[in-house]
Amino acid sequence: xxxxxVRYQRKKRIGDASSPNIYVLKQKPGTSKVxxxxxxxxDIETIGSLSQEDVxxxxxxxxxxxxxxxxxxxxxxxxxxGTFYITLKCPGVExxxxxxxxxxxxxxxxxxxxxGLRLANSSTATTRSGDNNxxxxxxxxxxxxxxxxxxxxxxxxxxxxxxxx
Numbered sequence: 743x744x745x746x747x748v749r750y751q752r753k754k755r756i757g758d759a760s761s762p763n764i765y766v767l768k769q770k771p772g773t774s775k776v777x778x779x780x781x782x783x784x785d786i787e788t789i790g791s792l793s794q795e796d797v798x799x800x801x802x803x804x805x806x807x808x809x810x811x812x813x814x815x816x817x818x819x820x821x822x823x824g825t826f827y828i829t830l831k832c833p834g835v836e837x838x839x840x841x842x843x844x845x846x847x848x849x850x851x852x853x854x855x856x857x858g859l860r861l862a863n864s865s866t867a868t869t870r871s872g873d874n875n876x877x878x879x880x881x882x883x884x885x886x887x888x889x890x891x892x893x894x895x896x897x898x899x900x901x902x903x904x905x906x907x
Contacts, residue, residue, distance in 0.1 A: 743877070744877040744878060744879040745769060745773070745876055745877065745878050745879070746769070746770040746773045746878075746879055746880075746881040747767045747768060747769055747770060747878050747879070747880055747881065748767070748768060748769075748770045748880070748881050749765050749766070749767060749880065749882075750765070750766060750767075750768060751763050751764070751765055752764065752766060767878075767880070770881050779797075779798055779801045779802065780794070780798055782797075782801075783795075783797035783798045783801065808826065812826060812827070812828055812851065815828065820856075821856070822856055822858050822859060823855075823856055823859055824853055824854050824855040824856040824859060825853070825854045825856070826851065826852070826853055827851075827852050827854070828849055828850065828851055828852065829849075829850045829852050830846050830848065830849050830850070831846070831847045831848040831849075831850070832845050832846045832847060833845060833847065859874065860874060861874050861875075861876050862874055862875050862876065863875070863876060863878060864876060864877045864878075865877075865878065
């Protein structure tokens with residue numbers, strides 16, 4: 743299955759009116775689905791020997807335990823998935839005395855993907871049949887700024903005549 747992407751136009755430097763316009767790709771809005779623990783548990787139940795309730799219980803227990811480990815300042819490494827860890831944002835101060843815990847403005851949860859899970863664009867991947875390759879297809883129906891396809895003077899028939907999509 744392919745991931746639908748659309749072209750849209752924006753400034754090269756966002757917020758700079760004198761910056762030239764460029765076209766970039768982004769995933770087509772509304773094409774991705776959110777999979778819940780229950781949905782994933784149902785899929786696991788069909789291919790394994792665990793019930794949906796067992797898988798759901800284990801996943802929820804995993805999330806609770808992971809939260810506890812992260813709150814203690816530790817990392818959680820999930821083989822084949824990646825590592826979860828925390829970072830913090832703290833402004834710099836001039837003296838050591840002024841550098842206090844109250845200065846921590848934000849605590850972030852970060853994720854570093856495992857090398858076995860890294861995804862690749864199948865059109866540029868060196869291994870064409872890899873399990874982690876993603877096929878992308880340009881959906882020419884809705885693109886541009888504001889959801890319309892910008893007119894192309896070199897292609898009066900529109901994108902449907904374009905063999906490259």
